[in-house]
Amino acid sequence: MKLGNYEVKLEKRLELTAWEAATISILAIFVALALVSFIFLQAGVNPLTGYKEIFTYAFANPFGLPLTINRSIFLLLCTCAFIIPIRAGLWNIGMAGQLYVGALAAFAVAFAFGAKESHSLDLSPGIVIPLMMVAAALGGAAIGAIAGFLKGRFNTNEIVVTMMLNFITFWLVPFMIKEGGLFMGASGEGEGFKLSSSIYAPLIMGVPFTIFIALGLAVLLYFLFAKTKIGYQIKAYGLSPAAAKYAGISSFKIPLLVFIMGGAIAGLAGYHYFAAVPGVYKITKNYGDFGDLAFYGIICGLISQGNPLAAIPFALLFGGLTNGGRFVQGKLKLGFGIDYALLGVLMIILVAFQFFYRYKIVWMKTEKEK
Amino acid sequence: MPMEGIKRGDTALEARGITKRYPGVVANDHIDFEIKAGEVHAILGENGAGKTTLMNILFGLVQPDEGEIYVYSEKVNFRSPLDAIDLGIGMVHQNRKLIPAHSVIENIILGHPRAGNILNLKRTGEEITELCDKYGYKIDLKAKVWQLSEGEKQVVEILKALYRGAKILILDEPTSALAPPETKKLLASIKAMTRDELAIIPFITHKLPIVLTVSERVTVLRRGKITARLATAGATEESLAKEMVGREVIFRLERVEVEKGKPILQVENLSALNDKRFLALKGVSFSVHEGEIFGIAGVSGNGQQVLAEVLAGLRKAEGGKVLLDGINITHSSSLERWQMGVGYIPSERVEVGSIGDFSLVENVAMNYYFDDDFAKHGIMDHKKLRKLTQEFISEYDVAAPSPNTTAKSLSGGNLQKLILARVISRKPRLLIANLPTQGLDVGATEFVQNKLIQAKKEKAGILLISEDLDEILSLSDWVAPIYEGELMGIFPGGEAKRENIGAMMAGLKQKVEVI
Numbered sequence: 001m002k003l004g005n006y007e008v009k010l011e012k013r014l015e016l017t018a019w020e021a022a023t024i025s026i027l028a029i030f031v032a033l034a035l036v037s038f039i040f041l042q043a044g045v046n047p048l049t050g051y052k053e054i055f056t057y058a059f060a061n062p063f064g065l066p067l068t069i070n071r072s073i074f075l076l077l078c079t080c081a082f083i084i085p086i087r088a089g090l091w092n093i094g095m096a097g098q099l100y101v102g103a104l105a106a107f108a109v110a111f112a113f114g115a116k117e118s119h120s121l122d123l124s125p126g127i128v129i130p131l132m133m134v135a136a137a138l139g140g141a142a143i144g145a146i147a148g149f150l151k152g153r154f155n156t157n158e159i160v161v162t163m164m165l166n167f168i169t170f171w172l173v174p175f176m177i178k179e180g181g182l183f184m185g186a187s188g189e190g191e192g193f194k195l196s197s198s199i200y201a202p203l204i205m206g207v208p209f210t211i212f213i214a215l216g217l218a219v220l221l222y223f224l225f226a227k228t229k230i231g232y233q234i235k236a237y238g239l240s241p242a243a244a245k246y247a248g249i250s251s252f253k254i255p256l257l258v259f260i261m262g263g264a265i266a267g268l269a270g271y272h273y274f275a276a277v278p279g280v281y282k283i284t285k286n287y288g289d290f291g292d293l294a295f296y297g298i299i300c301g302l303i304s305q306g307n308p309l310a311a312i313p314f315a316l317l318f319g320g321l322t323n324g325g326r327f328v329q330g331k332l333k334l335g336f337g338i339d340y341a342l343l344g345v346l347m348i349i350l351v352a353f354q355f356f357y358r359y360k361i362v363w364m365k366t367e368k369e370k
Numbered sequence: 371m372p373m374e375g376i377k378r379g380d381t382a383l384e385a386r387g388i389t390k391r392y393p394g395v396v397a398n399d400h401i402d403f404e405i406k407a408g409e410v411h412a413i414l415g416e417n418g419a420g421k422t423t424l425m426n427i428l429f430g431l432v433q434p435d436e437g438e439i440y441v442y443s444e445k446v447n448f449r450s451p452l453d454a455i456d457l458g459i460g461m462v463h464q465n466r467k468l469i470p471a472h473s474v475i476e477n478i479i480l481g482h483p484r485a486g487n488i489l490n491l492k493r494t495g496e497e498i499t500e501l502c503d504k505y506g507y508k509i510d511l512k513a514k515v516w517q518l519s520e521g522e523k524q525v526v527e528i529l530k531a532l533y534r535g536a537k538i539l540i541l542d543e544p545t546s547a548l549a550p551p552e553t554k555k556l557l558a559s560i561k562a563m564t565r566d567e568l569a570i571i572p573f574i575t576h577k578l579p580i581v582l583t584v585s586e587r588v589t590v591l592r593r594g595k596i597t598a599r600l601a602t603a604g605a606t607e608e609s610l611a612k613e614m615v616g617r618e619v620i621f622r623l624e625r626v627e628v629e630k631g632k633p634i635l636q637v638e639n640l641s642a643l644n645d646k647r648f649l650a651l652k653g654v655s656f657s658v659h660e661g662e663i664f665g666i667a668g669v670s671g672n673g674q675q676v677l678a679e680v681l682a683g684l685r686k687a688e689g690g691k692v693l694l695d696g697i698n699i700t701h702s703s704s705l706e707r708w709q710m711g712v713g714y715i716p717s718e719r720v721e722v723g724s725i726g727d728f729s730l731v732e733n734v735a736m737n738y739y740f741d742d743d744f745a746k747h748g749i750m751d752h753k754k755l756r757k758l759t760q761e762f763i764s765e766y767d768v769a770a771p772s773p774n775t776t777a778k779s780l781s782g783g784n785l786q787k788l789i790l791a792r793v794i795s796r797k798p799r800l801l802i803a804n805l806p807t808q809g810l811d812v813g814a815t816e817f818v819q820n821k822l823i824q825a826k827k828e829k830a831g832i833l834l835i836s837e838d839l840d841e842i843l844s845l846s847d848w849v850a851p852i853y854e855g856e857l858m859g860i861f862p863g864g865e866a867k868r869e870n871i872g873a874m875m876a877g878l879k880q881k882v883e884v885i
Contacts, residue, residue, distance in 0.1 A: 014393055227749050227752075228748050228749055228750065229739055229740075229745040229748045229749070229750055230748060232732070232735060232739050232745075233739065235728075235732075236725060236728070236736065239725045239726075239727050239728060240721070240722075240725045240726075242718075242722045243721065243722050243723065243724060243725045243736070245684060245704065246682070246704070246714070246716060246722045246736075247737065247739070248683075248703065248704045248706075248708050249705075250703075
């Protein structure tokens with residue numbers, strides 16, 4: 001393409017530094033925000049005011065910030081649950097199902113200790129909380145293992161299996177918490193029982209301790225893929241199953257392992273939201289919304305190119321925007337769904353801008369034709 | 371299109387000062403090249419000499435940094451292959467660009483401007499048949515491409531280019547995948563095409579004698595530069611190889627006599643299925659001793675691939691036994707076999723032997739990650755692996771800028787050297803080398819063969835599987851032709867007669883009972 005005296009050319013990138021990747025992502029975010037401005041303008045709102053409201057509420061408001069952080073922890077866990085299998089070339093679409101089962105398993109522990117009977121029961125948090133978390137991880141891992149086993153043993157498509165398990169587990173939740181269900185709450189209005197206050201997850205400056213688990217897992221996974229033998233085997237399998245097999249890497253164990261690990265982390269996301277976020281402490285009526293939110297983990301994982309450390313800022317951004325978007329919709333009396341529109345556009349642009357991970361635009365001064 | 375009125379001897383294509391730089395290398399350094407209508411002008415070079423870049427530039431896939439291209443004396447500027455095709459340049463790819471599920475005729479008209487929305491297959495069929503008759507091709511236009519042999523697929527690609535009106539034909543490694551009779555046919559058709567004033571440019575890395583028989587002029591590339599431009603009449607195989615490699619090349623290897631040791635591999639009545647679940651290996655028995663090369667000669671698809679995979683633990687045996695140093699390993703996993711001293715050099719070096727997106731260090735790790743010295747307590751020792759890779763690069767003369775380069779950026783020969791270095795460095799008791807020199811240039815072939823001989827001297831037992839009869843005969847202590855999953859006999863290397871083995875590979879001679 002020619003522009004005046006310059007020729008604009010696309011050139012393949014030979015390598016991409018972390019710095020370049022970050023610049024491209026930030027550019028994409030600005031482009032997305034610019035595009036969504038039109039929605040604000042159309043509603044008669046100054047986009048700058050709109051964004052100011054969104055970001056202040058999400059990141060600088062005493063009510064908004066904790067909500068953002070809680071969502072971001074949840075998203076980061078779901079992203080990690082997606083990243084492990086994707087490094088093995090496998091798609092975990094089942095974080096929703098894994099987190100439902102994780103949450104049910106955690107509440108099963110509380111139930112076993114009699115938490116359903118009395119809200120004020122004095123239980124030992126040092127025993128029950130770790131048990132709840134282990135149960136959540138095991139529950140998620142068990143569901144994940146189904147997909148991993150079928151993939152490894154029979155080469156069954158893992159996308160279909162995880163997706164179908166989402167449906168099964170989605171209905172397993174109301175079976176447990178609605179009328180007559182074992183985990184039914186006292187009011188019987190389609191909610192699970194409330195945890196005894198003695199086993200509320202500890203808060204650190206108002207933030208559930210699960211934030212350290214999420215951040216710790218992200219760091220640990222980064223280390224796993226960068227340094228360990230297991231991580232190497234997963235990556236080799238992900239890039240070329242045939243070459244991995246040649247090198248003696250089991251094409252049964254790797255799919256099973258990554259889905260167990262991914263499922264366990266998704267299970268922890270279930271624990272986090274339903275047992276650790278202040279004001280929740282029960283499996284809520286709208287549990288399905290969190291299953292939907294889990295899907296943002298896929299986008300987050302793809303945008304961060306399977307790098308768990310890069311996923312941290314994206315999880316924070318998405319957590320903040322879903323939260324601030326919903327708030328601004330009420331405050332500025334905007335149409336329904338502005339938060340979804342904002343996220344949708346943002347994701348499309350981020351994915352579209354990945355083009356620049358592979359190509360760069362080169363400007364060249366053209367010589368006059370002889 | 372400048373198609374009409376072409377006279378014999380007109381300059382069909384001319385490239386002047388073509389230069390293309392990639393980070394770290396000059397792939398093409400001021401290349402001048404010219405071909406006349408009705409001429410065959412071959413371009414020779416080792417892997418990595420810049421042939422592919424030049425070919426892609428002439429076909430419009432890559433734009434040069436400097437230089438000019440003239441087609442029939444008109445300056446052209448290719449933005450994409452479409453421009454090149456419109457000017458009458460056709461390309462016959464080595465990795466065929468055909469749709470396997472479609473018929474021959476559908477593949478030929480795919481992308482043809484006249485194809486439009488409604489296909490007139492009848493008229494097209496007649497026109498293609500006419501082309502076939504003219505140049506002596508025989509092909510069933512209704513056959514699906516997946517049913518065709520490599521040679522027939524090549525014919526489809528040539529016809530596709532001709533039907534599109536090509537007057538200048540680029541052939542990428544035209545003879546590399548062909549059986550001898552197919553090669554003969556190809557050469558005849560090239561002769562026929564030049565009679566119609568087509569200009570033909572074959573790009574070649576190996577099988578040099580074929581170049582000599584068909585082309586009038588040869589241009590030799592080495593490291594991006596032209597090292598020789600000569601008339602074929604005065605050239606010999608040795609002189610061309612010398613120009614390509616930059617030093618004398620020995621074509622005949624001497625068999626080294628090594629004192630025979632204990633049996634390493636014993637295979638008893640082994641049978642196995644292929645991917646389509648047919649019995650592809652039908653009860654073979656043989657043994658390989660220390661310091662011995664056991665050569666299996668066969669045309670590909672006769673069970674030798676299945677045999678290699680079963681021995682490497684990548685495929686299940688249906689029946690029979692495999693013993694390594696007397697231990698039954700028939701049901702051992704491939705990892706266990708690596709640890710017991712089986713080393714496998716696969717024929718598919720890109721798909722199986724390496725991981726393109728991995729760095730060279732990570733590729734070396736493929737045979738070392740299970741070694742406690744390189745992965746203590748589950749943590750990979752990247753420093754040690756890097757050092758090892760560095761050693762391989764210098765010792766095996768792998769052309770790579772650094773150990774961190776990705777494997778996919780290496781040429782075939784360099785990749786094979788790295789795989790070889792990695793496998794041999796484990797000092798395997800049994801080395802299975804499956805088509806170790808296939809597709810390699812003269813220099814790399816010589817190198818690989820010497821390394822096999824060296825491993826033999828170090829008392830490894832070597833199972834060499836090859837389609838190249840010369841290679842098998844000159845290297846092996848024992849030669850076993852394989853045909854339809856059976857060994858046709860086992861002959862001492864020195865006594866094996868070429869004609870005899872060749873006939874057995876082709877299934878023209880009866881099986882001989884092993885003494």
